[in-house]
Amino acid sequence: MVRSTSIAGKIFDVLNMIFLVFMACIMLYPFWHVLVGSVLPYEEAIKTSFNLFPRSFSFEAYEYVFSKDTILKSVIVSVIVTVAGTLYQLFVTAITAYPLTKQDLPGRSAIFLFIIFTMFFGGGLIPYYLLIKSLGMVNSLAVMIIPAALSTYNMIVLKTFFQNIPIDLEESAKIDGAGYMRVFFKIIIPLSVPALATIALFIAVGQWNNWYVPMLFLNDKELWPLAMVLRDVLINNNMELTRGGSFVSKEFMLGDTIKNAIVMVSVIPIIIVYPFIQKHFVKGVMIGSIKS
Known part of the structure; x- marks a missing residue:
């Protein structure tokens, strides 16, 4: 400063x-x-x-929250969905963005416009629900991972970062006999850690806080992630999820405290993860802000 x-x-x-x-x-x-x-x-x-x-x-509220199987199961579900969803979306985003940086890709402009089209137009909620149902992903954790394979915005950010990597590095690798896949995994990916870390954080936060998809497609409460449990407790004031189906004076006395404890449990993991990728995040958010 x-x-x-x-x-x-x-x-x-x-x-x-x-x-x-x-x-x-x-x-x-x-x-x-x-x-x-x-x-x-x-x-x-x-x-x-x-x-x-x-x-x-x-810390009685925290002891009570972690003593309930419903909360513990939802935390495990959230961790699985967040980790699997982040790795899956990051991989799909990267392998989509990299080919679009190549001028010699057949139909490159048409493919890019087709992807951009999805940012402005969608089929609607009912067709989307019918599609998910026809694919057999209702009441399955796959519905929180597979359909969200690609974010157009993240793809554009990553594509911009790939384009700023000097082309000489790729050409040198190709002279040595490396193909596109080897160049991608050995050169492009290691040089793109700041951008990948930034996008991974955006994806992970979105997956961890995702309650809308479970609300639509997960009828089995055993599959609910923590965000959905939190929504049901806070918005619907449904304390049955924390009581195990019975009314006890202790739960009544700790009602608001339990709600606050569940909120903290849902926030703390992201707070813990952020410092480890902060140095990459700061670089990643500067993508495209400075031109050389």
């Missing part, structure tokens, strides 16, 4: 810093509110809905 030496510049820096700190507090408060609400004892939680700094802590 470049700091100004003039008085006006220093005043601007101070005001800018105050503004950024204020905005950061606004952004972080909802997260902090849920975090505090998940560790508040019942006696303190019922006194007021605003607890910025709790005087005591209780």
Whole structure:
């Protein structure tokens, strides 16, 4: 950050810093509110809905959440879907974007326009449901992975990154006898880690938070991911998923605390993963912003 030496510049820096700190507090408060609400004892939680700094802590809600098979199964389902879906979509996106960078690809423009067409026009929800049903993917985890094979936006981002890789590297490899597949896996992929990490993060967050597809196609609650369980608990106020079908005073007392704990359980994995790919993410989001 470049700091100004003039008085006006220093005043601007101070005001800018105050503004950024204020905005950061606004952004972080909802997260902090849920975090505090998940560790508040019942006696303190019922006194007021605003607890910025709790005087005591209780992890009873987390103990209760992790003691329920429904939550644990949904976490496992979310992990499986997120990992498998991210790897699958990343692979399909990469092998689609790379050929489209080649000028000698037959029908390259037509293929690209056909893919772009899907960004603006779709068949609609009913035809989509009938298609999924005809493929036998209703009540199957495959419905959360296979249909979402390719994001046109991610493909365009990755295609742009591939085009910025010096063509001389590929030509040198081809002179040494390497084919397109070897060039792709040995040269293009290693050089594209920032872009791939960025797209992988976008895909993983989308898969982890995906509740719409399960709502449409997963009738069996045993297959619900954590996002769908969270939606049912928060929006429909369905505490049966955490009670195991019976009303107990303890669940009633910890109702809001349990909801906050489930929210934190759904958020923490992404927060844990992000620092490991942050250095690649910062580079990846700059794709196309600077031209050499």
